[in-house]
Amino acid sequence: MGASRSYLRIGARHILLIVISFVMIYPILWMFFSSFKPESDIFSTSNLWPTRWTLKHYLDGMTGASGVNFGPMFLHSFEISIVVVVGALFSSSLTGFAFARLQFTAKRFLFGFMLATMMLPAQVVLIPQYIVFHKVGLINTFVPLMLPSFLGTTPFFIYLMVQFVRGIPKDLDEAAAIDGCSTFRLFRSIILPLARPAIITISIFAFYWTWNDFFSQLIYLNNPNLFTVPIGLSMFMDNMGQSQWGDLFAMSILSVIPILVVFIVFQRYLVEGIATQGLKN
């Protein structure tokens, strides 16, 4: 009696979980399968599964048969995202190490300031930055999208690094000092390798925030030859004719695949990273 009851409860739990999971991923599934349907079937049938499969939308989107060529946009998005990851790692590891390990004047004040900037809405600094980049002629280049990451403008990454480095035993520093290790050697050869989980977490976040970023790419890039995936998608949606939903869905699906791949490969680190963010605050 008791056993069958608990089976029932586990069964009910599975059903509930399946229903919730299905509702959550239904929009993605719908877009995914629609991208393989012939144009006429996308809105005329409520069947999720295509009756006829076609790759036309993917080929058209990537090669530009619909007037917009997404191929180069993917390259641009990759280029920007990867450089931003490098920049974020560079600035956050150096600064994070200094805050976690070194003694210096005004440390508390600067750390407090850094934390305060975490709450600062990007829009407050975006307008002046846009004006400056405009004045020095860097609109329609990738510089405004890449440069800030090298200057540590995402305080969350620095915070993450500080928290992680603080957790590395201090005995290592002392041992290194006794062996005559310079501060930079300590950072480069001891702390940095040990901070790998933090480095991975920062890389993932930096990658997918940049990949998904729309606002700054929208304002800094007006030249279609420099468009990134998010801008390409939004422009395509505004300009397209009646019969290109399939192309749009196909490119939307492609646009989220890098995120999914990064998520699947690094899932463990990502979830830990988010959990630390929540718990240590």
Place this chain on the structure above:
Amino acid sequence: MDTSTQAVVVKSNSVVNRSSKRTVLNNLSAYGFMTPWLLGMLLLTAGSMLFTLYLTFTNYDLLSRPQFIGFANFAQIFKDQNFWTSIRVTFLYVVLSVPARLIASLLVATLVSKQVRGIAVYRALIYLPSLIGGSVGASIGWRELFDQNGPIDSFLKLFGIHGPVWLGSPATSMVVLVLLSVWQFGSEMVIFLAGIKQIPGYLYESATIDGASSFQRYVRITLPMLSPLIFFNLLMGTISSFMVFTQVLVITDGGPMNSTLLYVLYLYQQAFQFFHMGYAAALSIILLILIALCSGFIFLTSRFWVNYDV
């Protein structure tokens, strides 16, 4: 001066010279490490803030020289019908989406905290929308989901309900945006999940022995133990809801009839479509103040409901 450096100075009183030399060296090396961030902070953050402040008192269109106009931007903002609309609409969005996300993430986190077969897969699937939800691609899909003859309408038809023209009417367009926000409760869920796992099991055991029902255990143990995380998610969710942009631009572009003219969208229009840089700078300062006030309010109330003794 930092307290630990002070300690060093006090200890080696007799060799003051050497230790102050060391302080200088320490500072040099630390600031060396922090140069990139310091540059960014001075130029891009602090510098930009000051520049924004200056711009708020000007009329500037990027082409001609900025004109100093005192408080005229603010005076105009408070008379601006669209500004008040965007404030009203933004508060509506925040008030609807933040609590809904919190409740959804709490309930689902509780559900996925139990060990059942394949739980990692369920968690990953539920988390998935949060990863891609902010992207243009997902926003496009969401828009078409609510299109006429789209899947939502087809689903409602199964129950004989004739769905509204979701994005065509001011009454329902906001619902579409709020639902998109709720759909992305995954990151809050993960934080709650981590919190639930930290709650010591003996609390539940002794409550069970005392005859507490599972509902009572949830309300008297789980919720208070999670309150610091509820606070964190509430604060972060409120701040990020004030700044929502991509989804709004892609799905409704503020329409119909300004019913979804969220604040940052209005700011974007002023700055980058009409090039009213001074006006937009003033809008951004008001946004900063609004966010600070709301965060402050949440902080103030938190002492009445956040439980820090574990």
